[in-house]
Amino acid sequence: MATTGGEAATATNKQVILRDYVIGFPTESDLIFNDTTVVLKVPAGSKTVLLKNIYLSCDPYMRIRMGKPDPATAALAQSYNPGEPIYAFGVSRVIDSGHPDYTKGDLIWGIVGWEEYSLITPNFSHFKIQHTDIPLSYYTGLLGMAGMTAYAGFHEICSPKKGEAVFVSAASGAVGQLVGQFAKIMGCYVVGSAGSNEKVDLLKNKFGFHDAFNYKEEKDLYGTLKRFFPEGIDIYFENVGGELLDAVLLNMKLHGRIAVCGMISQYNLEVQEGVHNLATVIYKRLRVQGFVVSDYFHKYLQYLDFVLPCIREGKITYVEDIVQGLENGPAALIGLFHGKNVGKQLIVVSPE
Amino acid sequence: MATTGGEAATATNKQVILRDYVIGFPTESDLIFNDTTVVLKVPAGSKTVLLKNIYLSCDPYMRIRMGKPDPATAALAQSYNPGEPIYAFGVSRVIDSGHPDYTKGDLIWGIVGWEEYSLITPNFSHFKIQHTDIPLSYYTGLLGMAGMTAYAGFHEICSPKKGEAVFVSAASGAVGQLVGQFAKIMGCYVVGSAGSNEKVDLLKNKFGFHDAFNYKEEKDLYGTLKRFFPEGIDIYFENVGGELLDAVLLNMKLHGRIAVCGMISQYNLEVQEGVHNLATVIYKRLRVQGFVVSDYFHKYLQYLDFVLPCIREGKITYVEDIVQGLENGPAALIGLFHGKNVGKQLIVVSPE
Known part of the structure; x- marks a missing residue:
């Protein structure tokens, strides 16, 4: 990661790394932790966005990304790279931005690394969060x-x-x-x-x-x-x-x-x-x-038009299974495949 | 079968009977022959049609009808009744009719018994043949x-x-x-x-x-x-x-x-x-x-509009595997499941 100058602040960035391609049921030892250092500013001149991750989502399809590359599944999801952080949907706050559509303080949901801070290039799978009368964690699931x-x-x-x-x-x-x-x-x-x-x-x-x-x-x-x-x-x-x-x-x-x-x-x-x-x-x-x-992300606003009134009128009940701390993420993710979660499984990485 | 009076002519009617429900690959001994007598007039006052069958079609789905009744397959095809003639698509000539839409000499294609003569009540799966510049046998397949x-x-x-x-x-x-x-x-x-x-x-x-x-x-x-x-x-x-x-x-x-x-x-x-x-x-x-x-029979005329010009212009080639005689029907039908047929398998029951 490039820096913008000697004066930029840095922070420790804990990451969850795929040790190697998984065969059969994943275990906690397939995911290892790594501490790196992140510069708390986007590279000068880039259109990237630096995020502090708040919530991370655990979803079954992530098992497909943990397997070795397979032409059969590639159309759905590329494999994670062993030795690199895994990634998934999350909810994050912008702490610095070189992108014209995002400014510091914005909340977004979309694909981010399983880490405390992610530097992303926004694409079609990143959405700015506009409605904050709903619990923010819902954007890892119900609203995501x-x-x-x-x-x-x-x-x-x-x-x-x-x-x-x-x-x-x-x-x-x-x-x-x-x-x-x-x-x-x-x-x-x-x-x-x-x-x-x-x-x-x-x-x-x-x-x-x-x-x-x-x-x-x-x-x-x-x-x-x-x-x-x-x-x-x-x-x-x-x-x-x-x-x-x-x-x-x-x-x-x-x-x-x-x-x-x-x-x-x-x-x-x-x-x-x-x-x-x-x-x-x-x-x-x-x-x-x-x-x-x-394939349906272009209908997201149409979905919000349908679901937000339902939520606000109490017509939809939503149950989350919330785990505290990135360090407990691997166990939560693996628990999905044993049916341990009750409701939507997510991880709190940092306080809102 | 009722008769219309002592004077009505009769004929022998050879039939192919399902001996019993079939398990596994059917064999010739699963189908037996029976000679009955048919009165060559429809019952007085009925809306039935008496047919002399010319061609009979052998199709793979008939194997499903040969098995014992099964709720899984009933939505596609009811089982044949053991002891009764099997039935399938065929091409036939009307020899007597109590139905206002059919007169003696008409040609039809649709479901008939595996027999020389069939007495039917016309339904949505019977079609009058209007185009006779095309070989009549084609109505067991290409035009059927x-x-x-x-x-x-x-x-x-x-x-x-x-x-x-x-x-x-x-x-x-x-x-x-x-x-x-x-x-x-x-x-x-x-x-x-x-x-x-x-x-x-x-x-x-x-x-x-x-x-x-x-x-x-x-x-x-x-x-x-x-x-x-x-x-x-x-x-x-x-x-x-x-x-x-x-x-x-x-x-x-x-x-x-x-x-x-x-x-x-x-x-x-x-x-x-x-x-x-x-x-x-x-x-x-x-x-x-x-x-x-x-489910698509209501589109038959639309299909003819598409396919008849193709046939007449020689844009479609059609290969039939024709067996002579109802007595050779069982072997032809069973041959389907061993891939013996080359092209559309059909049986000639009587000359055109």
Whole structure:
């Protein structure tokens, strides 16, 4: 990093570094800490922005970036570079800027390093935060990437209609909890699955899902879904993959839609589970559509127009799982893949 | 069957009967012959139509009807009843009619029994044949169900654009050969796969596919597809399923489309093969869409407007595999599942 002169102040910048490409489930030892020094001014003449990071988001897709480069996944996410800080969505305050659109004190959300300070070149994935009557941490999820994912996936991909039957997997997670609530606002019947009774309780009693179940306690997922959807599922919001998808396929209604948002059950497997009931896609004329939120970032203001009134009127409940300190970030991130988080997982790097 | 009086003429009616529900690959002994007697007049006062069947079509989906009733497949096709004649698309001549829309001598195509004479109640899947300058047998395929399948699947489901890269499996079959030619007419680059060198030769030298390969001679289907589509596949017209689908998924381009028309490799398996690379649907934002031709029958006249000029101008080549005699029908049908047919498989039941 260039400096602007001997007089510029500096600070220690703790960073989280990927030790090496991960195979199988990540462990805490895959992420190591490194202290560097950051100059608290942007390089003279650059259009960069220096950020102090406040919150960092932990999201399942980050597992894909931890694996070795793979042409199959490259279209979604490039791998992190071993020996360098990992990066993800976060909420940050501008402390210096060479960019005409940003000034000191601005708040932004977007991609930043897992570190205390990040020097970024703003791009389409960085958004200035305009509404600060909402908790700032919500911009790591509800008002950020997870919210946009739920919105684009449900409203743009699922073609929902009032009265339709919606099933959401990983339903208490950052995206799932919102999909369920957006579906309810639309007038759909919505059931969610999650991996603990505590989460099922959240789904039913806090997020207002019509029903919910703990998939770990079900022996026959086909029969379970049949019980909750005796007439079939119109819309499946897919976050999980594998065995659950197979059971869903057999329970879909004619002309059903499956929005494929994620497949967290598969990310840590060296050989992906086989899905056996794909011919159902023909028999039931299903549409299975993958999507990636960054393709919808241009609709962010439209999303805010929809979601801000819902939040302000108390129509949306949002649960966060907040961990204090960057030093506890790796454990929080890895916990996602064991279902340890309850609600949106995020890390506090520094006080607001 | 009721008769209209003692004086009505009768005839022997040879029928092909399903002995019992089939498990695994069907064999000739699953289909047995039965001679009944048919009265050559429709029941007085009925709106039925009596047909003399000329051609019968052999299509892969018929295997689904041969299995025991299964809620998973019921939305596509009900099972045949053991002890009763099987039925399928055919071309027939009206020999008597109580229906106001049909008169003696009319030619129709649609669902009829595998028998010499069929008494039908016309419905949305029966079409009167208006254009007889084209070989009548074509109405079992190119101008019938297979043609509509190729048209709806390619033009309605695949959203093709000029210059796109199209891959068709089971490409020399009734549907595949047409999809490839429709894609060429659209200005796409099109490659097909088939199961013999004779079929590959047909694809390249008769149907005008840009390229083609024999999947049985390829050890690494992923690499094979990479060779033919170094920049990836925009559109996959899926007739096969299983291992080939897995290889295709990894070779799809961003925002690619997969029209799922059939999965012939799976119909005879008791446990369906697993498809392992479904997460690619996310990474590449793919749309995978199943469809069933009967949902598109209302577009038949629109299809004729498109395809008749192409046929008359010699822009479409069509290959049939014609077997003489209902008694050779079972072997022809079963041959489909071993790839024995070269082109559209059909049976001549009686002379035109």
